[in-house]
Amino acid sequence: xTNILNAIxxxxxxxxxxxxxxSRILTVIRIVAIQGFLLGFLPLLAHNHFSLASILIVLxxxxxKAFVIPSMMSQALRDAQIKREFEPLIGILPSIIxxxxxxxxxLLFTSHIPLAQEHTGTLIVPSSIATILIGFIxxxxxxxxxxxxxxxxxxxxxxxxxGLLLMGAMPMIVEMGVLLxxxxxxxxxxxxxxxxxxxxxxxxxxxxxxxxx
Amino acid sequence: xxxxxxxxxxxxxxxAALIKSNKWRPLLLPVAAIPHMGMTLYALVTPKMAxxxxxxxxxxxxxxxxxxxxxxxxxxxxxxxxxLMHRKERPNRLFIVCMIAFLSTMSLVTWAQHLGLIWVAxxxxxxxxxxxxxxxxxxxxxxxxxxxxxxxxVGIAMALLGTFFMAYASLHAGLDVxxxxxxxxxxxxxxxxxxxxxxFILLLVGYGTKMGLAPMHTWKPDAYGESPGIVGAIxxxxxxxxxxxxxxxxxxxxxxxxxxxxxxxxxxVVGFLSMATAALFMIRQRDLKRMLAYSSxxxxxxxxxxxxxxxxxxxxxxxxxxxxxxxxxxxFLSVGNIHRAYGSKNIDHVQGALRLLPLSGSMFLLxxxxxxxxxxxxxxxxxxxxxxxxxSAQKYLIGSGYLALLLLVFIGMGATVLSAVxxxxxxxxxxxxxxxxxxxxxxPILGLMALxxxxxxxxxxxxxxxxxxxxxxxxxQ
Numbered sequence: 001x002t003n004i005l006n007a008i009x010x011x012x013x014x015x016x017x018x019x020x021x022x023s024r025i026l027t028v029i030r031i032v033a034i035q036g037f038l039l040g041f042l043p044l045l046a047h048n049h050f051s052l053a054s055i056l057i058v059l060x061x062x063x064x065k066a067f068v069i070p071s072m073m074s075q076a077l078r079d080a081q082i083k084r085e086f087e088p089l090i091g092i093l094p095s096i097i098x099x100x101x102x103x104x105x106x107l108l109f110t111s112h113i114p115l116a117q118e119h120t121g122t123l124i125v126p127s128s129i130a131t132i133l134i135g136f137i138x139x140x141x142x143x144x145x146x147x148x149x150x151x152x153x154x155x156x157x158x159x160x161x162x163g164l165l166l167m168g169a170m171p172m173i174v175e176m177g178v179l180l181x182x183x184x185x186x187x188x189x190x191x192x193x194x195x196x197x198x199x200x201x202x203x204x205x206x207x208x209x210x211x212x213x
Numbered sequence: 214x215x216x217x218x219x220x221x222x223x224x225x226x227x228x229a230a231l232i233k234s235n236k237w238r239p240l241l242l243p244v245a246a247i248p249h250m251g252m253t254l255y256a257l258v259t260p261k262m263a264x265x266x267x268x269x270x271x272x273x274x275x276x277x278x279x280x281x282x283x284x285x286x287x288x289x290x291x292x293x294x295x296x297l298m299h300r301k302e303r304p305n306r307l308f309i310v311c312m313i314a315f316l317s318t319m320s321l322v323t324w325a326q327h328l329g330l331i332w333v334a335x336x337x338x339x340x341x342x343x344x345x346x347x348x349x350x351x352x353x354x355x356x357x358x359x360x361x362x363x364x365x366x367v368g369i370a371m372a373l374l375g376t377f378f379m380a381y382a383s384l385h386a387g388l389d390v391x392x393x394x395x396x397x398x399x400x401x402x403x404x405x406x407x408x409x410x411x412x413f414i415l416l417l418v419g420y421g422t423k424m425g426l427a428p429m430h431t432w433k434p435d436a437y438g439e440s441p442g443i444v445g446a447i448x449x450x451x452x453x454x455x456x457x458x459x460x461x462x463x464x465x466x467x468x469x470x471x472x473x474x475x476x477x478x479x480x481x482v483v484g485f486l487s488m489a490t491a492a493l494f495m496i497r498q499r500d501l502k503r504m505l506a507y508s509s510x511x512x513x514x515x516x517x518x519x520x521x522x523x524x525x526x527x528x529x530x531x532x533x534x535x536x537x538x539x540x541x542x543x544x545f546l547s548v549g550n551i552h553r554a555y556g557s558k559n560i561d562h563v564q565g566a567l568r569l570l571p572l573s574g575s576m577f578l579l580x581x582x583x584x585x586x587x588x589x590x591x592x593x594x595x596x597x598x599x600x601x602x603x604x605s606a607q608k609y610l611i612g613s614g615y616l617a618l619l620l621l622v623f624i625g626m627g628a629t630v631l632s633a634v635x636x637x638x639x640x641x642x643x644x645x646x647x648x649x650x651x652x653x654x655x656x657p658i659l660g661l662m663a664l665x666x667x668x669x670x671x672x673x674x675x676x677x678x679x680x681x682x683x684x685x686x687x688x689x690q
Contacts, residue, residue, distance in 0.1 A: 114385065155367065159373050165384065166377055166390055169390040169392050177329075211438065
């Protein structure tokens with residue numbers, strides 16, 4: 001099981017780099033949807049146990065991260081009638097390199113903090129940290145409001161991966177609460193994005209700079 | 214009781230969503246707030262009611278925050294009715310639904326005894342309050358909402374990671390993996406140190422973002438500046454207090470794990486940074502609401518410094534949560550009236566508020582004296598108690614630095630406030646007569662001010678007992 005788990009985690013890491021490597025926002029949304037779909041499998045692989053509660057959480061995660069949220073975002077994208085992320089703060093190639101460096105950093109970092117015995121063989125911790133960092137990179141270097149929300153989603157995915165280590169600590173009601181909060185966060189963001197789009201005729205967050213000292 | 218306090222406001226929010234009349238809907242706010250206040254008092258005096266199972270119970274700090282935020286909300290809801298009637302041109306359905314739902318999520322924060330549940334509740338308060346900032350539907354308010362949402366969500370995501378790290382600290386130490394507050398407290402001395410340290414940093418960043426501690430404060434002046442005064446009051450008094458409660462619980466765990474020294478250093482750094490940033494930006498601040506936002510950042514800094522000093526300052530810190538919350542209510546509500554009367558919140562236009570609005574203007578001025586720690590108001594007692602704590606813990610440098618920053622804030626804030634309330638009212642404003650002081654918009658402010666004054670003169674015995682309970686609970690004596 002650990003091998004399959006690690007293989008999926010590697011795919012997730014590669015998908016991270018893909019999100020950095022494309023400027024077509026619709027493609028990024030699709031990549032994140034695939035990532036969300038794969039994430040859904042992980043709790044089953046990490047624990048080998050199929051209680052009703054865990055299957056319910058797996059299904060909710062998948063539906064939410066692979067279908068509901070991506071379709072909300074592509075709807076927002078259609079309404080805004082934009083296709084690409086023009087002129088990000090750092091270009092496509094440098095941001096891929098930055099993402100790769102973040103991944104390496106995550107691996108190094110993990111080798112320096114003590115892990116519990118049963119977790120040393122898996123890639124859970126490094127891939128979680130790498131995904132979080134890449135989420136951060138997207139939030140900070142992309143200027144389209146929707147891209148920033150995608151960055152936030154990737155960041156949440158990273159945290160979700162870390163949560164795999166802790167099945168049991170989070171009771172089902174809390175897990176569901178976390179997912180509900182994520183859903184509402186993206187939902188509210190998409191509404192605000194459409195408002196931004198309506199009143200500024202653009203989704204570029206650089207125009208949101210009239211409030212300052 | 215917990216379920217009732219959480220579900221009753223939700224029900225009222227649902228009713229608010231169904232009511233069609235824009236004119237009568239605001240009345241639901243006090244209709245939700247008054248029974249909620251009653252439930253709070255009932256839960257506080259009957260020990261049996263403060264327990265609804267392992268996850269939902271009121272411990273002494275939870276009681277304090279629940280009490281003070283309920284009081285603030287009650288006064289705000291009374292103020293909201295005339296306010297929303299005055300602003301009948303704006304649809305208020307979403308606003309009222311979110312306001313009442315906030316009461317529910319706030320209650321959940323104070324009742325929750327599970328770190329995961331606390332996180333869910335805090336995140337829910339973030340989301341439920343975002344539409345409140347957007348009430349005015351201007352371009353500025355969209356910008357402020359967006360910044361709040363993005364910075365708040367990313368920050369609070371860090372808190373989730375920190376919560377996971379906290380659970381991993383037990384797992385790594387071979388303990389039961391749980392996020393149950395009481396169990397973690399019991400196991401605290403055995404937690405894995407390095408994971409606990411990492412968890413604390415992330416949680417400080419996460420909940421610190423919600424409190425508005427520097428350098429995670431950037432959303433705050435925008436959000437407070439662009440939203441109605443009443444929303445500012447709910448944010449500066451309510452949400453910050455809830456986030457502080459979450460931080461307090463984490464602090465408690467770290468102290469129980471004998472990591473007090475490590476935690477205290479970080480808290481002091483962040484606290485002083487917040488106070489200094491606030492003091493700096495308050496100098497020559499021309500926008501009254503932004504000035505109050507910086508004042509809120511300053512007071513969050515004071516709270517964190519109080520925690521950093523440790524047990525000697527704990528009583529003062531907890532008292533300061535209360536006094537800050539109530540005084541912020543006075544300030545934001547009165548500045549809301551001033552804003553409406555002048556149609557501006559900039560001191561280029563706002564002059565002579567004492568003459569134009571004798572009630573709101575004088576309350577604003579008194580609120581300023583109170584929040585900067587002048588006697589005989591409540592914040593004086595709590596700020597002085599923190600200072601006293603610093604000196605009795607022999608942290609003279611911290612005490613004097615704190616005092617110097619307080620003085621700086623007094624000067625900076627004073628210049629802005631005085632120029633707003635003194636002088637001659639511009640003729641253009643006097644002629645328009647958009648809004649005049651009335652007893653219905655003034656009474657809630659007067660009520661809050663009376664409480665602030667009361668706390669400065671005399672702390673009622675039940676409150677003193679509650680504060681002492683909380684100090685004992687957190688100080689582990």
